[in-house]
Amino acid sequence: MSENMIRYERDDEGIVTLTMDDPSAGANTMNAAYKAAMAETVDRLEQEKDDITGVVLTSAKKTFFAGGNLADLQKITSANVGDAFTEVEEIKAQLRRLEKLGKPVVAAINGAALGGGLEIALATHHRIAVDDDRIKIGLPEVSLGLLPGGGGVTRLVRMLGIAPALMDWLLQGQQRTPSEAKAKGVVDELVATQEELVPAAKQWIRDNAGKADAATKGWDVKGYKIPGGTPTTPSFAANLPAFPANLRKQLKGSPIKSPRSIMSAAIEGAQVDFDTASRIESRYFADLVAGRESKAMIQAFFFDLQAINSGKLRPEGVEKRKVTKVGVLGAGMMGAGIAHACATSGIDVVLKDVSLESAEKGKGYTQKLVDARVSKGRMTAEDRDAVLARITPTADAADLGDVDVVIEAVFEDLGLKEKVFKEVEAVVGPDTLLCSNTSTLPITDLQGFSSRPADFIGLHFFSPVDKMKLVEIIRGEQTADEAAARAIDLVQQIRKIPIVVADGRGFYTSRVFGTLIDEGVRLVAEGVDPQVIERGATSAGFPAPPLAMLDEVSLTLTQHIRGEAAKAAAAAGEEYAANPGEQVVDTLVELGRKGRASGAGLYDYPEGGAKVLWPELRTRWTKGTDVPERDLHDRYLYRMALETAACFESGVLKDAESANIGGIFGIGFPPHTGGPATFMTNSEGGLRGFVSRANELADTYGERFRPSPWLVERAEKGSLVDAVS
Structure with a gap:
């Protein structure tokens, strides 16, 4: 199995090319196959060292390496946390042996190198990447409630210094392009194409063959000093108190644990030798991976998002369709934002309002946003002009005749919505998808005045549209599967995240x-x-x-x-x-x-x-x-979670993914909880523990906190979703 995971090829010059290619998965991850393969590979490299000039490490996948196996990490609890520590130490020991092989090792980064993938690359002596902005390089573990436990904290601190490592890479989990990573000191060299990558890596080895410093990390040389100093350096020590203060300001008092652990591992590790620092990092990693916070965040930001993005919520048997032209009714802030989202995704937009002047003003919103991007160097003037050319302002409903989709974004008034839809349905084609951006009015009520209720669906965007990633799709009683599928396709086409809910006043998020x-x-x-009220929410x-x-x-x-x-x-x-x-x-x-x-x-x-x-x-x-602060936190969290449970009970919600992702991305439910559904099931004591605490709150603060008989029954059965799935 391990021979298939890492192919070992030595050429006539003595350069070994190691190609990672897990046959059992679409991406390379730190699973059992990787660990076994790397152990055998390092053994062989050490045995054949005298005949080796250097080593190139690359991948046969579209990505370089995807990082840790999150399904395996979800199985770690306080009961087996010692095994997790041992496991990560063994993986890091392999990379340390590669780093100290005595021969130059080059990472040839052909695709995304995130998390463990970047940590593997950091253990090499030189990193070359393809200069392609679609490739992302970074350590996003903090967004999953973890820290980079494969040497990422320890090596970056020694390479860049404590402050750059924390601010540019670790505390916010930034994902950078190869050119950005080079500017930040993590990538050493760029090539233009995939075909140039391995040859460039081999050329670097040839150019540096026999040079001791090419095969030795600075921190393995006596007298090496971390850039910028350590807590024992007077100039650095003077600024050290600002680090936790700035972190607290950044987190706004949030209780999320992983950024604090990352900072602790970096500061503590900077005061000891490399191998001791690496063990400190491993201990913090094991503590986080065994906790409920990382379980919750991995569930939401990996498994739930993956399920949504892969089409779990999309009705089966409906052919995928691409939208080329959209009609937006209402050019206010919301309608203008929707027009911007469509136009920047390559879709032509007819933006209609009661007057041409109002419609032109709505187009001006996009003008302002794209002008700002051009001024910051994030968009070319040509691309800006192309976006603006896609938006046609109008006051004439006849201009909507050939649109694929209509999205209504007028004021929340049933009579007004009826008026604009009757006007539009008289001119659009029989296959046009009809969408309302209402945030509260039941879609079934709106379907009542539509001539094609099966094609009518709710498409609830969030303000400001250019920043908010979520769109809540609401199926009315008569909405057809095809309409739901087309709505999901459109939302994903404009690079938003779709959740799907059933009808009801306020739907789910509102x-x-x-x-x-x-x-x-x-x-x-x-x-x-x-x-106190406001601070209680931010500290929650x-x-x-x-x-x-x-x-x-x-x-x-x-x-x-x-x-x-x-x-x-x-x-x-x-x-x-x-x-x-x-x-x-x-x-x-x-x-x-x-x-x-x-x-x-x-x-x-x-x-x-x-x-x-x-x-x-x-x-x-x-x-x-x-x-009490705990009660203040729980009054916010439990009110929202109990209402989420009521949405499940009434059938408005049917899947945990929509509940969690909708809660986090749409209405600000604290990300470290994993979303409202996971907050309930991941509570201490599980769903039963959640119900018990809710009853305590009800006894103290009122019956709005009392769990319904349905929820009590679900708690006894140990499952929130089964009853409605």
Whole structure:
């Protein structure tokens, strides 16, 4: 098996080419086959060292090396964490032997080298990559709740210095192009094509044959000093206190553990010899990989995203289709953003509004964004002009006659949406996909006035569209599989992430997001200091706090949504349950403080300055009410998670992937939790533990935290999704 994983070929010059090519997978990973193959390979290199001039390490796959095997890492728990430490130490020992072979070793990087792939390359003496911007090089482990445990922390600190290693590569898991990696000191040489790669590696070996420094890392030479110094260097030590302070500022108080562990491993490792530093790195890695945080983040950011991107949510048996022309109805901020997303993805856009002037203004939004990219050197002027040429502003519905898809993005009013769709359906072809960007109105209600309800679907974008990756696809009662498949195809064509949910007021994301805002304003009504409310959310891991987000969406919109919910409850013969937080909102609106767009809300927005909480919030409502920090965190997290469970119970959600990815990318559920579904199942004690803690919160803070009988039953069965899958 190992002979097939790494092919060993020695030419007449004594140059050995090692080609990694796992026959059992589409990419090379640090699995059992790799470990066995590398052990045999290093043994052979050491045995034949006297006949070897140098070594080239490359790959037969499209990628160089994909990193650790995440399925294997998910199996590590506190019970077998010692085995994880031993395993990573054994893998690193192989790379250390390669590094100290005494012969120059060159990494010929033909494709992506991420995580363990880059760590393998870092153990070589020279790195050459193909100069192709599609190739990504980096150590993204922090985004999975891990640290680079294959020597990445230890080697980068010694190569670049503590600060560049942390800031440019480790703490944010940046993925860089080969040219960027060269500029940052990680890649040594670039070639233009794949065909030039191995010959260039061999030429470097020829040019450096017999040179001791070409086969020896600096840190293996007595007297080597880490660039920029270590904590024992006075100039560096003076700045050291700023490192954790800056990290805390970057994390906004989030409890995510991996960046802190990375910083600790880097600083501690810089004060000892290489091999001791490597063991320190391994211990931090083993601690993270056995924890619940990495399990959650790997589930969301690898397995859930992979499932969505590979088409798990797409109806089977529907031929894939490519969109060439889209009609966007409404050129406000949302419609303009959708037009920009389509045009920059190569799709022609007809942008319609009630007047040509308004439509032109909507096109101006794209003009502003692409001009900024050109000024920063991220886009050529020719590419900018091509994007702008794809957008045709109009006030005439007849211009929509040949579009493949219509996306409506007008105000959230049922009557207005009916009017624009009737106008459009009279001119578009019979095969045009009909999409509404509504964030709250049930798609089934909108289908009621459509002449083709089977082709009608919800396509909920998030603002600002150019930055938000998620699109929530909502199937109404009459939406056909073909329409759902076409919607998914379009979302992926414009490089967004699709989740699929069933119909219902607020669907999934708006419904769950509303509970976070509601909990924040309830806390105001309870007398908790507003600064405590906001800091409690950021320290729980939310990217933005609830009162600030309420201002962003506007207080009047929440009043409108509340009114619609009250009407729906009355129509169903139910009583709408008001709460004290709504009185806070009503009071602020009466005072003219309707949110950021109106210039004032829960915050003040001084011209030319940063927003600040309105001082009178404390005067009017704060009573010094104390809520323990853990309870504050859990009130936010559990409200949203319990509403997510209710979405599963009602059938709005049918898969954990949509719940997790929608929660993280759409409404800011803390990434370190893995998303709302994983937060519930990954709690201490599993789903039963989640239910137990929810009951504690209900006993203290109210019945909104009480788990439903359905959820209690699911907890007893140990599964959240089976009942609705």
